[in-house]
Amino acid sequence: MKIQSIRGVKDILPEEIWKWQWIESIAHKIFSRYGFKEIRVPIFEDTRLFSRSIGETTDIVEKEMYTFQDRGGDSITLRPEGTASVVRAYIEHKMYAPPSVSKMFYIGPMFRYERPQAGRLRQFYQIGVEAMGSPSPAVDVEVMTMLIQFFRELGLKDSQLQINSLGNQNCRPQYREVLKTAIEKHLDNLCKNCINRYERNPLRVLDCKAEQCKEIAQSLPKMIDHLDETSEQHFAEVRALLDIAKTPYTINTNLVRGLDYYNMTAFEVTSENLGAQNAICGGGRYDTLVEELSGPSTPCFGFALGLERLVSLVPFEEELNNNPDIFIVCLGDVAKIPGFQAAHELRHAGFKVDRDYETGSMKSQMRKANKSNCRFTLIIGENEINSGKYILKNMTEGDQHEINSKSLSTEIALQINTINKPL
Ligand code: HAM
Helix, strand or coil, rough: CCCCCCCCCCCCCCCHHHHHHHHHHHHHHHHHHHEEEECCCCCCCEEEHHHHHHHCCCCHHHHHCCCEEECCHHHHEECCCHHHHHHHHHCCCCCCCCCCEEEEEEEEECCCCCCCCEEECCCEEEEEEECCCCCCCCHHHHHHHHHHHHHHHHCCEEEEEEECCCCCCCCCHHHHEEEHHHCCCHHCCCCCHHHCCCCCCCCHHHHCCCCHHHHHHCCCCHHHHCCCHHHHHHHHHHHHHHHHCCCHHHHHHHHCCCCCCCCEEEEEEHHHHCCCCEEEEEEEEEHHHHHHCCCCCEEEEEEEHHHHHHHCCCCHHHCCCCCHHHHHEECHHHHHHHHHHHHHHHHCCCCEEEEECCCCCCHHHHHHHHCCCEEEEEEHHHHHHCCCCEEEECCCCCCEEEEEHHHHHHHHHHHHHHHHCCC
């Protein structure tokens, strides 16, 4: 029986992994400029961590978690997101007394039992960032501008930053009531999902994707018209700092996010080139979560982006693809040892080298060289061994050069430099 991968998950093959690694290396570079360090948290946690953090009435907790009982009878959940785990680790390791804000990022798989479609998987990867310990709007804006700088460095075009304010514990409860009353007038025309959940989670009606709800949502009261003074002031400072940083944004008054822990600033980055699942990234401020999970009062701000979606948008430069610099073609048994020696020497000198381990015909080995997408082929046969001159073929231009077998690495480095394509 042939066993296939499970619906909604996908392999990242060696041919494309360089794209992921490159994005991750840029993330490390940019995030470290802002003082963020990587954290690695477990892939599974106590189920209660997620239900308490994300919210009992959210789609994730109600319908999408991979929850199971382990052999000891404990309820375990494969993490649907990273924020809850980072907050758990922050409290567990008492990270709340650093000289300044605790800044962490993570890269790894998340699991949600959603209906798979383009851009929506059941195992997907996120890069996430959490800044913990300051209520300052400067943190919100630094984190958002860091993200935009990251996207710029990746060459990403056509992405839009949308922001909103969700208010705080002071003004949100009143707004929820105002919203509920307004929604009740439209109950006959809302989708089934919204009718079922509007009492428990009326804010989700605002960003429902069903056509009949979208139109109604436009007419509903907006959170930003019901902010208290602190939230209003915070949102004004966020906008002013975004302007100072020359970071373009739009205010989307219906942006509410699908997780319950947010307050004040919420944001998403979307792209028109993604189709229906158009969010590359989402995040915002969550000032009460640490306390709700029994830690000290710690205002936080963070985001997570979907790596599969990002990989589909970045215009990659093929040179970064990690293909071999040199492929060694050995003609006949006589070339076996010299081929082995050449590969050994060149790898030690820092070149990426691959080779054919068989000594098939020139044609079949050249086919393999071509398939490897190498930049150069080093050809070693009986004539080359006798004359002490191997042949270096430039696979893009097609021209060939003789290389002294006694000084392989230095001559190859020279050849490559003369055609002005440093490895
Ligand atoms: P989220 O909006 O649920 O936020 O997910 C963030 C991003 O993960 C989305 O914008 C999307 O790109 C990607 N994503 C989500 N679900 C899927 C899926 N099924 N398939 C593919 N990609 C997906 C969070 O997870 C929050 N923890 C973000 C955060 C961090 N807020 C504060 N700190």
